[in-house]
Amino acid sequence: MPVAAPPREEAVILVPLEEIEADSLLLRDRIGKDAPGMEELINSILASGLRIPVELFPLVTPRPPCRYGLVSGFRRLEAFRLLKARSGAATWDRIPALLRDPVSDDAILVGMVEENDVRRDISPWEKARIAVAAAERGWFANTEAAIAALYASASPMKRSRIRAVARAVELLEGLIVEPWRLTERQCVRIAAAAERERYGEAMQVALEESESRAFEAQWALLEPVIVEAERTGEPEAPARGEGRPRIVLRPRKGLVIRRERTREGWRLHFTGPLAREGLIEDVLDDIERTFAPA
DSSP: OOOOOOOOOEEEEEEGGGETTTTSSSSOOSOOOOOOHHHHHHHHHHHHHOOSSSEEEEEEETTTTTTEEEEEEHHHHHHHHHHHHHHOOOSSEEEEEOOOOOOEEOOOOHHHHHHTTSSSSSOOOHHHHHHHHHHHHHHHSSSSHHHHTTTTTOHHHHHHHHHHHHHHHHHTTSSSSSSSGGOOOHHHHHHHTSSSSSSHHHHHHHHOOOOOOOOOOHHHHHHHHHHHOOOOHSSOGGGGGGGGSSEEEEEEEEEEEEEOOOSSSSSEEEEEETHHHHHHHHHHHHHHHHHOOO
């Protein structure tokens, strides 16, 4: 009876850190943000070494000094780079790696997505952002095609949720800090609100006009806009029979006026270089003339 040959062990090579392009496929959102988790990984490497090599592929067009692109192991690579920066020791100059055969970018990307799907800490935003970024780079015709290819094994319901989150990514990418903290429900609410005319723009303006760079404060700006959109079944009756309800008004360059519904009534936000005290006084004068007794 023939004996099956033992599986061939893959060769692990040591690759200089500077030869690895970490974002050759897609920029990762959370570079250095998960500080406690990164410290745990660093301590594990110091105690037991790197148990799982990173996976690399040869770049079709090397960009010196980079010769390899990263398929998996972003956090492990980041840990080695932090250890090198902290200690300066030559021990951390190279990282154990498995070299994969060069294939198409989209095939490698599918492999990265499959690896991400088994991680518990990958956020809905990050999953959808991969598809949005892949479409923006021209690897797929559009975001819908990217989601269909990258998440082909997902259920129709899961792909539908990813599409909703992707709409939120397309709307607020670069405006909201720490977007991976958004829950799937929050992303879906953002996407649903953006479906209503001008509410997407209102959310963008709410973030643009604020100097806050704290996630909690930014969500506090978004939520009133979302709640108003959710409470608006049909478009409101136009004032004085003309036009649609105005949520964001840009009367001239350098001035943006955004309305916001509150529990007590309405609030107007004036932003831009022209939003000076003199302008506000003029607005108040106009209001006074409009409502003063005849």
